[in-house]
Amino acid sequence: MAKQHIPRKRFGQNFLIDQQVIGDIVAAINPQADDVMVEIGPGLAALTRPLLGKLKRLHVVEIDNDIVARLQKEFVSDRLVIHHSDALKFDFAVLGERFRVVGNLPYNISSPLLFHLVQYRERIIDMTVMLQQEVVDRMAAAPGEEAYGRLSVMLQYHFQVVPVLVVPPTAFNPAPQVMSAVARLVPHPQLPWPAQDEALFARVVSAAFGQRRKTLRNSLREWEGQIDWGALGINPQQRAEELGVEAFVSIANSLI
Numbered sequence: 001m002a003k004q005h006i007p008r009k010r011f012g013q014n015f016l017i018d019q020q021v022i023g024d025i026v027a028a029i030n031p032q033a034d035d036v037m038v039e040i041g042p043g044l045a046a047l048t049r050p051l052l053g054k055l056k057r058l059h060v061v062e063i064d065n066d067i068v069a070r071l072q073k074e075f076v077s078d079r080l081v082i083h084h085s086d087a088l089k090f091d092f093a094v095l096g097e098r099f100r101v102v103g104n105l106p107y108n109i110s111s112p113l114l115f116h117l118v119q120y121r122e123r124i125i126d127m128t129v130m131l132q133q134e135v136v137d138r139m140a141a142a143p144g145e146e147a148y149g150r151l152s153v154m155l156q157y158h159f160q161v162v163p164v165l166v167v168p169p170t171a172f173n174p175a176p177q178v179m180s181a182v183a184r185l186v187p188h189p190q191l192p193w194p195a196q197d198e199a200l201f202a203r204v205v206s207a208a209f210g211q212r213r214k215t216l217r218n219s220l221r222e223w224e225g226q227i228d229w230g231a232l233g234i235n236p237q238q239r240a241e242e243l244g245v246e247a248f249v250s251i252a253n254s255l256i
Helices: 019-029 048-052 065-074 107-118 133-140 150-158 198-210 245-254
Strands: 037-040 058-062 080-084 099-104 124-132 159-167 180-187
Touching (some): 037 048, 058 065, 065 080, 107 133, 124 133, 124 159, 133 180, 150 198, 150 245
Parallel strands (some): 037 099, 099 124
Antiparallel strands (some): 124 180
């Protein structure tokens, strides 16, 4: 009998144990046998097992030495491809031209991990991931909503973000102190509002939300004199949370 794995705080480990929730997540993913799929942070294989029951092959990315050893012992078949790696440093391009992403993402690195995955947007078919509910709320928020911010703009630029289900702390061991939620992210087939310089667009968004209570004129003072607010049809007395993705792209494109 395998010894019990003690969850490690430094890896943000909260293991999913609720069978109803696991079934709901797998149903939401709707895996097809030939899908190229990667699971980030398989942990104790709560999602891995049912996914492997439907897929010909599953890739997993896991940083924890002990969990990698457990997976190697339980899944001796080459149907489970284990990538012993930090997901923040993993080159997802090795999976091929088109793949799907799933996982209960470590909450302590969820935002940086999402931004890392953005680099592979053109290869990703979809992502079905579990995060803190607060983060999912921010990802999906619309302009004017309290949760709307930099994360909302940067992810919605690349993806359609759809909340799928809310998951209570009791679904995990150990139980986190927050509510969780599953979201699906689907890359836009064509970017609705392409930025001519995506790095500049990201700088503008970051500056705009850097001090939320400031007006756009003050938060974007770095580009004072370069932004023709009238031509853009944007009131510089507005605050960042009032603007949609298209407006931020317009500002960035006007600086080129």
